[in-house]
Amino acid sequence: MVKNLNNTKNSNVKIKRRFKMNLGLKGKRAIITGASRGIGKACALALAAEGAEVCITARNQKLLAEIQNDINSSLGKCIFVVADLTELSECKKVVDYCNNNFGGIDILINVAGAAGGGDILDLSAESITDALSLKSYGYLRMSQLVVPYMKKNHWGRIVNIAGAAGVSPNRANIPTSVANAVVLNTTRALSDAVSKDGILVNVICPGITNTERARDIQKVRADKEGVNIEELLIQLGESLPAGRIAEPDEIANVACFLSSEVCSYVYGSSIYMDGGSRRSTP
DSSP, X not given: OOOOOSOOTTOXXXXXXXXXXXXXXXXXXXXXXXXXXXXXXXXXXXXXXXXXXXXXXXXXXXXXXXXXXXXXHHTOOEXXXXXXXXXXXXXXXXXXXXXXXXXXXXXXXXXXOOOOOOOTTTXXXXXXXXXXXXXXXXXXXXXXXXXXXXXXXXXXXXEEEOOGGGSSOOTTXXXXXXXXHHHHHHHHHHHHHHGGGXXXXXXXXXXXXXXXXXXXXHHHHHHHHTOOHHHHHHHXXXXXXXXXXXXXXXXXXXXXXXXXXXXXXXXXXXXXXXXXXXXXXX
């Protein structure tokens, strides 16, 4: 049975035990975008369990406040900022708030950016622009803003989350595919630009993952096919070499590693976490 991830209350002890990897992240200061749910939320919980101070941001104040309470009650220290990262001023607000509260920034995990879909024959140019605005441009803006703080300490980690659609386009996912392709290329370019400053920049490319958004998308397909959403997710997982879809905490664990001092020789790399659906990387 595929798990429902909507409720993590009263499970912090379990979360801490699952995530704890002793990566030397205690005291590191991290920003996680798109942290109100799914992979972003999992990354926030994982970093907090490792001892990092986390600044989480998204558009939903209620969900951010719940996560802050969960982390501060048993895992560590968390602050949040409600922000729309399609605007440069909002990106600056997040970075300034983190720096003012934590005294610096060591880690950035970019997760924000859910793009719409639609058949390419009916697709509007605006749908691609919208996808680029939040995911591609938002990632770039946030990265540019945190780099000066990381340079001060000659240490930093930037981890981008870009769906595997960036290298697997189809007629229904072009906005997502285009935005993720831009993230893949900017990751490599940014890595080249800041590697000599002790800053590592990498990207994780998850396949289908058991998040609320994935469930919402697949629910439409399940209804059309007349099957239960749980049954469909199991079927999708069984079609992969891994035999199942990914869980958000699995993506978060790798993001934690890429954010740590233990990760010392990974530069501008694309880490595919798709259960084996790809057979090669670009």
